[in-house]
Amino acid sequence: MTTTVPLPLREQAAVRDHWLDRRIDDLLPGFMDEAGIDLWVVVGREYHEDPVLPTMLPATWLSARRRTVLLLQRTAEGVLPQAVARYPVGRFAQAWQPEDDDPAAAQEAAQWAAVRRAVDRAQPRRIGVDVSATFAHADGLAHTDHGALLAALGPWADRVVPAEQLAVRWLETRLPEEIAAQDAMNGLVHRVVDEAYSPAVITPGSTTALDVAWWIRQRFHDLGVDPWFQPTVGLQRAGTPFGGVPDDAVVEPGDLVHCDVGLRTLGLTTDTQRNAYVLRPGETAPPAGLVAALATGNRMQDLVTAAMVPGRTGNEVLAAARAGAAAEGIDGDVYSHPVGNHGHGAGPAIGMWDAQDGVPGTGDAVVRTDTVWALELCVRVPVAEWGGQVVRMALEQGIALTADGVSYLAGRQTTLITI
The missing domain is CATH 3.90.230.10 (Creatinase/methionine aminopeptidase superfamily)
Known part of the structure; x- marks a missing residue:
């Protein structure tokens, strides 16, 4: 891929999406193994993004849409990226399809229920979330979303650990x-x-x-x-x-x-x-x-x-x-x-x-x-x-x-x- 700068916006998008594929496929499995995390949950809301979230979104996304939940699951083959989100998120498999006629409260409850179903399927040993007292870049899980996530996880909540090392490795x-x-x-x-x-x-x-x-x-x-x-x-x-x-x-x-x-x-x-x-x-x-x-x-x-x-x-x-x-x-x-x-x-x-x-x-x-x-x-x-x-x-x-x-x-x- 070209390294000329500046590039036209459409070419920039192609380059960035290519890099994202490479990073998920070639870098992320090793980072997750180093951190001992087999499910990474990254959550952000529109205009209140986790610093990690924009680095995982398609180049045509300039911010999160409503609440965007990304699940990155370590598998024997690599990393399975899934999105529990209102709209499709690039290469992330869509793990939830909301009902358009449901009220907002019902859609929110359904979204967290979809997160729980995905975790049930993954059977993770350690679930990484972005909380850190040291690195602001790794401390992007908002208080409200943190509480809602733990409630949705139910018995899986005791497997939640800080993803500080994983987030830093991904970003650096x-x-x-x-x-x-x-x-x-x-x-x-x-x-x-x-x-x-x-x-x-x-x-x-x-x-x-x-x-x-x-x-x-x-x-x-x-x-x-x-x-x-x-x-x-x-x-x-x-x-x-x-x-x-x-x-x-x-x-x-x-x-x-x-x-x-x-x-x-x-x-x-x-x-x-x-x-x-x-x-x-x-x-x-x-x-x-x-x-x-x-x-x-x-x-x-x-x-x-x-x-x-x-x-x-x-x-x-x-x-x-x-x-x-x-x-x-x-x-x-x-x-x-x-x-x-x-x-x-x-x-x-x-x-x-x-x-x-x-x-x-x-x-x-x-x-x-x-x-x-x-x-x-x-x-x-x-x-x-x-x-x-x-x-x-x-x-x-x-x-x-x-x-x-x-x-x-x-x-x-x-x-x-x-x-």
Whole structure:
């Protein structure tokens, strides 16, 4: 399947539905075996979806319809997907056909009765439901639906267990085709940022940082992709401490320009930060101190990726990377995270900007292969040309962790873009 982005909507739907088939057939059986769950129940209501639910719906479904109940049963042949829902749900076998003339209350009772009949047929040993105190992505079963489900299950209710591990594995793991698509998506982000950091968009002394941020968002829209958060553009300049230049300040010669942007397409996301320098009159290159700061940031990236050994927890990766940085005299922070169906994706956190000693809960999760990350961090470096002022060089780049190691999606920034 193609990895070109952006794709026309109809082609996107075909790609996404192909990926869903592959994921259910090739990935889900192993995940269910790992978690020891032989029936996974995913429930969501229209506009109140479990975070897992949209990743299992056909691409033409933009939300749940009324109450949608998905049953994924582990069988000797693989996984049998069934839907107890008002309307057919893609490849999920329809396990209930409501009577059109029944009142709403009767249809609701009939739907839960159909769930019970499906469970009776499955005879599951362990029934997984999406409840979790650690991962919001795995905590999507609403209180009302949780109570109704347990009531419908009757004697099966004592076999209900949290599906936290299963939900996280489903959300964090990427097919090779999905990784290829995220590589292309990162390339698109880089091209848009390169255009934003050009005279076509920025006129020093006139254009504001906020103008650039809105230009990036508009450019994504015009290309047919969505942002998953509002782009931000910030400035650092000599003589002004970090954070002292307002967001709506005019871009001036000598400024260090930083952006943080993320796009969404094909049901996947990116998260990227890139840096540029606005040349002063007579300059042909950025100051050596800023160049060195970026190189220090690249070295910090190397320390994190070297520590990303499958089987380590996120907190162990964080500790190893920070120990390596301390040994080399690097002052920096690490706050990297998975990125997939969600921008801040399911899986282990490797630090947070305000939790550099480890992240309870999510940081204790294990790093695994076939995952995509936003390698996000910063370093603080004094710049001689700015009178020894400390510059915060922040970097964020998509990476894939596979059995072959870490690869940078569409390449990483190793030189400052010049404006």
